[in-house]
Amino acid sequence: MFDTGLVAAFSHKETPFYYYDLALLQRTLDQAKQAATAHGFHVHYALKANFNDRVLDLIRDAGFGADCVSGNEVKKAIETGFSPDAIVFAGVGKSDKEIQYALDHDIFAFNVESVQELKVIDGLAAVRGKKANVALRINPNVDAQTHHYITTGLNENKFGISHWELGDAIDTLRACQHIELIGIHFHIGSQITDLNVFKSLCVKVNELNSWFDERGFRLRVLNVGGGLGVDYHDPDANSIPDFRSYFQVFADFIERKPGQEVHFELGRALVSQCGSLISRVLYVKHGIKKNFLILDAGMTELMRPALYQAYHKIERLGAPSASEAELVHYDVVGPICESSDCFGKEVLLPPSARGDLIAIRTAGAYGEVMASRYNLRDEIRYVYGERH
Ligand SMILES: Cc1ncc(COP(=O)(O)O)c(C=O)c1O
Numbered sequence: 001m002f003d004t005g006l007v008a009a010f011s012h013k014e015t016p017f018y019y020y021d022l023a024l025l026q027r028t029l030d031q032a033k034q035a036a037t038a039h040g041f042h043v044h045y046a047l048k049a050n051f052n053d054r055v056l057d058l059i060r061d062a063g064f065g066a067d068c069v070s071g072n073e074v075k076k077a078i079e080t081g082f083s084p085d086a087i088v089f090a091g092v093g094k095s096d097k098e099i100q101y102a103l104d105h106d107i108f109a110f111n112v113e114s115v116q117e118l119k120v121i122d123g124l125a126a127v128r129g130k131k132a133n134v135a136l137r138i139n140p141n142v143d144a145q146t147h148h149y150i151t152t153g154l155n156e157n158k159f160g161i162s163h164w165e166l167g168d169a170i171d172t173l174r175a176c177q178h179i180e181l182i183g184i185h186f187h188i189g190s191q192i193t194d195l196n197v198f199k200s201l202c203v204k205v206n207e208l209n210s211w212f213d214e215r216g217f218r219l220r221v222l223n224v225g226g227g228l229g230v231d232y233h234d235p236d237a238n239s240i241p242d243f244r245s246y247f248q249v250f251a252d253f254i255e256r257k258p259g260q261e262v263h264f265e266l267g268r269a270l271v272s273q274c275g276s277l278i279s280r281v282l283y284v285k286h287g288i289k290k291n292f293l294i295l296d297a298g299m300t301e302l303m304r305p306a307l308y309q310a311y312h313k314i315e316r317l318g319a320p321s322a323s324e325a326e327l328v329h330y331d332v333v334g335p336i337c338e339s340s341d342c343f344g345k346e347v348l349l350p351p352s353a354r355g356d357l358i359a360i361r362t363a364g365a366y367g368e369v370m371a372s373r374y375n376l377r378d379e380i381r382y383v384y385g386e387r388h
């Protein structure tokens with residue numbers, strides 16, 4: 001990914017910064033779009049993964065809709081030029097102000113996460129003389145087999161409506177004049193790498209689709225959320241996820257009734273591999289039985305390792321190729337006053353020195369968007385590799 005020209009260009013830049021390879025992003029979007037369109041599927045991009053302006057411009061131009069989790073994300077999607085009728089709004093705690101904003105801009109649908117929220121949307125729509133489209137986010141109790149913190153579809157999770165509340169939900173839907181049920185929505189977790197998990201989800205979707213049908217609700221939309229994982233260990237070999245196999249699972253296992261649409265909300269799979277965090281070695285420290293590479297980037301720029309003990313591949317850029325015997329183990333850490341500010345322990349790298357450039361790969365999703373100013377850090381910068 002980083003040819004010598006690019007590394008030479010980086011060497012003049014102030015670090016740390018996010019580097020986005022827009023050509024790779026474009027190829028990823030093209031493949032995803034093609035694979036989804038082959039089955040007539042609709043994809044809403046989950047803005048929470050990355051709402052960098054240039055990234056969003058490409059995603060909008062590629063014809064994706066937007067999946068938002070806050071009023072500000074809805075606003076960002078609208079300001080970026082996503083069509084309101086391709087914007088969905090999920091979130092377990094939507095405030096009245098956020099709902100009002102979305103109603104005023106006639107978004108496609110609210111993915112509603114509780115019976116109480118249905119009533120609030122109905123009331124706010126009534127004041128405006130509008131009818132809001134809603135999809136019920138249902139917690140299907142399917143184990144995503146991913147990190148505990150990014151599992152969202154188990155009974156113990158706060159997300160969605162549980163099956164024992166569905167009777168109450170349909171009574172509420174029947175009583176409310178200003179909401180219209182258009183579909184059901186699911187999102188069971190993120191960084192899912194075993195496609196069998198999605199087969200289990202399809203079984204639940206089919207059961208619930210029939211359940212609603214039997215009660216006189218003909219659903220237009222089956223929204224299965226996002227969650228497709230990426231390869232953090234080998235980002236060059238697998239720079240584009242296998243979208244064809246992913247969508248094929250849903251094509252094979254979802255039992256669509258006539259006229260029904262299948263919607264997706266991909267985030268990570270679309271933007272992870274195009275982004276890297278580029279940093280410099282500030283200091284090399286030799287501790288007891290340990291070497292530390294202290295970088296000028298930390299958990300404030302990329303929080304995933306500190307938060308989830310997530311693995312990200314770490315590379316030294318521009319290093320002459322070293323034999324295995326020459327490689328050195330380093331704990332690669334940041335400058336923040338937290339011991340969890342560590343990008344990787346015992347990472348094997350060529351011998352490194354102050355000023356060397358380090359790339360932390362697969363950082364395009366949930367990287368820049370989760371950056372913080374803790375320790376009053378500078379705002380994060382970025383550099384774009386242009387489309388070819
Ligand atoms: C409701 C919803 N949809 C979509 C996504 C995007 O997930 P991912 O980035 O794993 O595709 C998320 C985040 O996990 C989410 O909460």
Ligand SMILES: N[C@@H](CCCC[NH3+])C(=O)O
Pocket residue numbers: 048150152190191304365366
């Ligand atoms: N922020 C998480 C994903 C959360 C997805 C949002 N529901 C990550 O970095 O993996």
